Amino acid sequence: MITILAGGTGSIKLVRGLYKEYKDITVISNVADNFWFYGLYICPDIDTIIYGLGNILDKKKGWGIKGDSFNFLKHIKEIGEESWFGLGDKDLTTHIVRTKMLKEGQKLSEITEYFTKKYNLPVRIIPASNDHYETRIITKSNKELHLQEFWIKYKGSVPISDIIYHNIGKSQITQSINEILHNSKIIIFAPGNPITSIGPIINLASFNKIIKLLKKKVVVISPLISNKAISGPSEIYMKAKNIEPTIKGLIDFYSEFTTNMIFSKKDKKEIQEKICKNYPNINFHFTNILMDTPSKEKRLAKYIISNLLDL
Numbered sequence: 001m002i003t004i005l006a007g008g009t010g011s012i013k014l015v016r017g018l019y020k021e022y023k024d025i026t027v028i029s030n031v032a033d034n035f036w037f038y039g040l041y042i043c044p045d046i047d048t049i050i051y052g053l054g055n056i057l058d059k060k061k062g063w064g065i066k067g068d069s070f071n072f073l074k075h076i077k078e079i080g081e082e083s084w085f086g087l088g089d090k091d092l093t094t095h096i097v098r099t100k101m102l103k104e105g106q107k108l109s110e111i112t113e114y115f116t117k118k119y120n121l122p123v124r125i126i127p128a129s130n131d132h133y134e135t136r137i138i139t140k141s142n143k144e145l146h147l148q149e150f151w152i153k154y155k156g157s158v159p160i161s162d163i164i165y166h167n168i169g170k171s172q173i174t175q176s177i178n179e180i181l182h183n184s185k186i187i188i189f190a191p192g193n194p195i196t197s198i199g200p201i202i203n204l205a206s207f208n209k210i211i212k213l214l215k216k217k218v219v220v221i222s223p224l225i226s227n228k229a230i231s232g233p234s235e236i237y238m239k240a241k242n243i244e245p246t247i248k249g250l251i252d253f254y255s256e257f258t259t260n261m262i263f264s265k266k267d268k269k270e271i272q273e274k275i276c277k278n279y280p281n282i283n284f285h286f287t288n289i290l291m292d293t294p295s296k297e298k299r300l301a302k303y304i305i306s307n308l309l310d311l
């Protein structure tokens, strides 16, 4: 089995590539960007994986359902209510059904399995936790904003002083995760935001303990090329956590969790000449990690399967 830690809108590209090349796939999804909106429980990262593998994802936006309409959102705006979060009409179906099932007492992992079956996806998608904890941005004026509010409502324009995972200390990993991690041939950290997509998973106390013991089979794919995020606000969030927003900062951040990291060939010279001597326990691999076409998604998946499956 290959297990992939995923979150954000970039991870699905790798999940999609691997899913085409290898049949026994488990995705552990970030849940710390989940939030309540209009009484509905929204789980963007889980939905991106489901829609992406179900081939209905709006690939241009990277989230939501392709060709969706936004009549609900338009109308709620017309009556003067909050409309900053782009809930599409078809997408609403997922949030309504999920919220109903949650209120009936089902766990998020059970609900996610239900959707996986509805869309006939032969993968396991496991929420990192069935408990609600959330990534919050602490602003310089000392306000706490949910990640979605910061990034979408305020368009990332508010000065940040810190980022926290609110309630993580009281949250448990989903029960099946321990066995899944132990049974995996490799555990891949998708090229997601280290602070808001992968960070919330690996900082769950029991996850953290297990993954450090299994670091020999962890493979991290860099979300940065030439010290720039491939997409999204990785650098902003790394800076807020006092992590140098560079390849070096990224290696430092992940060094306690992994012995294998994949970077773009463009970073080979810098890493080999200046960085790798400080990290003797990490094997650095170089290939083309940009996945802007389906064939590049498959190419990276093939690279991983041929070079890193038997660690």
Ligand code: FO1
Residues within 6 Å of the ligand: 007, 008, 009, 033, 043, 044, 045, 047, 048, 063, 064, 084, 085, 086, 087, 088, 091, 148, 152, 196, 197
């Ligand atoms: N991202 C945006 O930038 N604007 C939106 O209005 C928006 C709506 C949305 C609705 C459903 C969904 O599943 C995802 C949505 N996203 C939107 C993406 C989402 O905020 C991020 O991808 C993740 O939370 C990052 O982990």
